[in-house]
Amino acid sequence: MSAPSADQSGAGMAVEASVEATAAPSAAGEDRYTFDDVSVVMGTYNEEAAVETVLTDIDRVTGGRANVVCVDGSSDRTPEIAREHGARVIDQEPQGYGVAVERALAAADRPVIVTTDCDDTYPMEQLPAFLEAINAGRDVVSGDRLSGGATAMPAVNRWGNHLFAAFASVLLGERVRDTTTGMRAYRREVIESIEWTENTGLSAELLMRPLLRDYDVAERQIPYRDRAGETTLDPLRGGAEIAASIGRVWVDERF
């Protein structure tokens, strides 16, 4: 466990507009990471309609080099399909998004950890750019779905997500654009140095705690696709839980 790198204090949140191929090695000065250093982790809950596409995309984009971890609570063929595609599958009773993702984060054993949903909404083609941003010194790179319009998202979810981002921005004192995205890359140290407490609101927590601890966090605009299969999240109950998480995490970090 080590402290955030020194060059970022007061820098606030940056927008990762584009990352040049010539970006310098990481801020800490170690060698550049490749996909051999990347774990891609996700919770999977009855994602039969999407899992094959998601895992095939990851393999294609990373040349089969990223290690994939699925924490699975499915009653359909999702885990079999995931194993056939070379993922490490951990069985766990379904207990919600955050419980699954936290288990997956803990199981990841590589220095760069990427989260995604297993619903084919997130662009795996962006993985090289996320890795490049980590190599350029970012501690967290967060996929921002909302700045590009997110028209594939149901309107109620879209407005809810804008409200969560506005609420979090007020508390954080800086503008964040998408607090509830499922696609991010993290330096492993960030994941290990923080105790995670939220379930449905884990995604917001995974952005807010690093920001409040002055890690170098950047949002990067990504396209967002229509979901394959049914969502697991009830918009009203889930929305209330996320709002509560945002408030709780802020109080916990500040007081």
Ligand SMILES: Nc1nc2c(ncn2[C@@H]2O[C@H](COP(=O)(O)OP(=O)(O)O)[C@@H](O)[C@H]2O)c(=O)[nH]1
């Ligand atoms: N293992 C496991 N995965 C879950 C659970 N709840 C959600 N997920 C997975 O977490 C990801 C996010 O859920 P999703 O339904 O896409 O939420 P949405 O993006 O808000 O619609 C998906 O890959 C789900 O399959 C759960 O209780 N257990």
Ligand SMILES: [Mg+2]
């Ligand atoms: Mg999803």
